[in-house]
Amino acid sequence: xxxxxxxxxxxxxxLYGGLTQSPPxxxxxxxxxxxxxxxxxxxxxxxxxxxxxxxxxxxxxHHIEAYQQLSQTDPFVGLPEGKVVAFRDFVREVPxxxxxxxxxxRTGQILGIDLQRPPDIYVRLRxxxxxxxxxxxxxxxxxxxxxxxxxxxxxxxxxxLTTTFAESQLFSSAMADxxxxxxxxxxxxxxxxxxxxxxxxxxxxxxxxxxxGKLYAAAPGxxxxxxxxxxxxxxxxxxxxxEMATDGPSRQARVRAVPSSAYxxxxxxxxxxxxxxxxxxxxxxxxxxxxxxxxxxAALAVHLAQSATLADAAAALDITYNTARSHLRAIFAKxxxxxxxxxxxxxxxxxRPIEI
Numbered sequence: 190x191x192x193x194x195x196x197x198x199x200x201x202x203x204l205y206g207g208l209t210q211s212p213p214x215x216x217x218x219x220x221x222x223x224x225x226x227x228x229x230x231x232x233x234x235x236x237x238x239x240x241x242x243x244x245x246x247x248x249x250x251h252h253i254e255a256y257q258q259l260s261q262t263d264p265f266v267g268l269p270e271g272k273v274v275a276f277r278d279f280v281r282e283v284p285x286x287x288x289x290x291x292x293x294x295r296t297g298q299i300l301g302i303d304l305q306r307p308p309d310i311y312v313r314l315r316x317x318x319x320x321x322x323x324x325x326x327x328x329x330x331x332x333x334x335x336x337x338x339x340x341x342x343x344x345x346x347x348x349x350l351t352t353t354f355a356e357s358q359l360f361s362s363a364m365a366d367x368x369x370x371x372x373x374x375x376x377x378x379x380x381x382x383x384x385x386x387x388x389x390x391x392x393x394x395x396x397x398x399x400x401x402g403k404l405y406a407a408a409p410g411x412x413x414x415x416x417x418x419x420x421x422x423x424x425x426x427x428x429x430x431x432e433m434a435t436d437g438p439s440r441q442a443r444v445r446a447v448p449s450s451a452y453x454x455x456x457x458x459x460x461x462x463x464x465x466x467x468x469x470x471x472x473x474x475x476x477x478x479x480x481x482x483x484x485x486x487a488a489l490a491v492h493l494a495q496s497a498t499l500a501d502a503a504a505a506l507d508i509t510y511n512t513a514r515s516h517l518r519a520i521f522a523k524x525x526x527x528x529x530x531x532x533x534x535x536x537x538x539x540x541r542p543i544e545i
Contacts, residue, residue, distance in 0.1 A: 196224050197335060204336070204343050213347060215246040221336075222246075225300070225329045227316040234344075236310050263287060266313065268303040271337050273330045275300055298324045302333060304340060312344055370397075370462045373447065375455040378403045378419055382456075385530060390462065396433045396440055397462070404460070408434060411442075415460075422446035422458055433462065471536055480523045489516045493529065494536035 200220055207214035218230040234242040264284060268274045276299035283291070290296070297320025304312040316333070318325065370387035372380055379402050383391070391399045398405045406412045414431045423429050423446050434440040442462040471494055473487040482490060485508075492502035503513035517529075526532040 197332065200224060200332075200336060201339050204339055205346075208343060208347050208350060212242065212244045214244055214343075218244060219246045222316060224332065225316050225325065226318065226322065227300075228296075228319045229317055231313075231315045231317070233313040233315075234310065265299060265301055265315070266303070268301055270303060270305050271341075273300060273302055273333045273337075275325065275330070277324075295319045295321070297322065300325050300330060300333060302337060302340070304337075304344065306344060306348070310348075312340070314340065370460075372404060372460045372462075373456050374404060374419070374458045374460065376419060376457045378415065380404055385534075387462075389534065406433060408432070415444075418444055418458060476536065480520075482520060482523060486516045486520050486523075489513060490520055490532075490536055493517075493533055499529070 200217065203217035203220045204214065207217045210216065214232055218232060222228065222230040229245055229248060231245040232242070233240060233244075264280045264282070264287060265276050268279065279301075296317050298318045300316045302314040304314075306312065314333075316325070316329075370390045371384045372387050373382040375381055380399060391397055396407055396411075398407065404415065406415055411431055411433045418429060418431075423444065425446060425448065427445070429444045431442045431444060432440070433442050440462070442460050444461075445459045447456040447459050471491065473484070473491050476482050476487040476490050477484065480490075485506075488506055489502055492505055493499070497505065499513050499517060500510055503510045506513070508516075520532065521527060524532060524535055526535055
């Protein structure tokens with residue numbers, strides 16, 4: 190192999206491009222295997238003694254489980270942090286199970302890099318050659334060593350992206366359970382994204398509508414305020430309130446600016462509005478009759494329809510949280526729903542007259 194800037198640049202590009210892949214870095218690992226003349230390349234990420242991610246592109250799917258189990262007894266671990274090491278220079282005694290694996294898989298030589306990330310995360314990069322080929326040389330080791338700084342950055346970025354995504358899922362779920370409509374708008378007021386509650390609100394609630402793909406507020410004052418906020422959003426971290434209704438009970442929306450780095454599609458404002466309910470919701474008798482619920486299940490369903498959390502509903506009914514979860518599973522089965530936000534939507538509509 191002749192190392193050159195084009196090879197390094199392509200590998201670095203594939204490494205950073207792999208941040209958004211699922212599983213991550215498959216293209217990078219393929220490119221690395223090709224650049225080093227390896228049979229395959231593997232990336233392992235774990236915490237403590239546990240393996241969380243094990244990525245080996247194009248490996249026989251029938252061998253994945255066995256390969257992952259072998260990784261638990263791999264003697265080629267604990268390498269000097271950030272240094273490229275050859276298997277034969279590091280391992281003095283190969284366990285029988287791993288030696289058998291190397292014979293069956295025709296593994297002749299392995300190059301490895303171990304990285305440690307706080308508090309206890311480890312990363313192992315391995316490139317493996319068929320034993321019919323000569324050992325890796327200094328040029329291969331040098332190429333891997335030059336990738337180490339980029340590996341550190343890419344792994345830190347991936348950790349942040351993963352954490353942000355997980356937090357976003359939690360927040361989205363919480364907002365859905367609290368019946369909060371969420372709309373993401375661009376600079377022109379076009380609706381880029383909406384959750385299920387917002388989608389229903391745009392169809393049924395007189396306060397907000399969608400017109401030509403844009404958000405339309407029924408109240409003139411609300412329209413004017415939204416236009417002003419689109420022109421001059423709140424400062425980062427600040428929140429503005431808009432009065433959405435001109436008569437009847439107060440209906441306020443909360444508006445925040447979307448950080449410029451959060452989306453690449455022109456997202457500009459986030460609007461949150463609690464779903465409006467005209468009455469106290471369905472009665473226990475109505476729910477028992479319509480969905481064949483038991484008295485206990487119907488009592489829980491009434492509380493959930495009034496936007497109570499499962500924990501609060503359990504406390505109000507003087508039952509344990511696990512009992513409430515058991516009732517909820519039965520309610521899901523009888524109503525044909527799968528998530529609490531779907532169930533609440535169905536329950537709230539259940540006492541309205543059925544249109545024929």
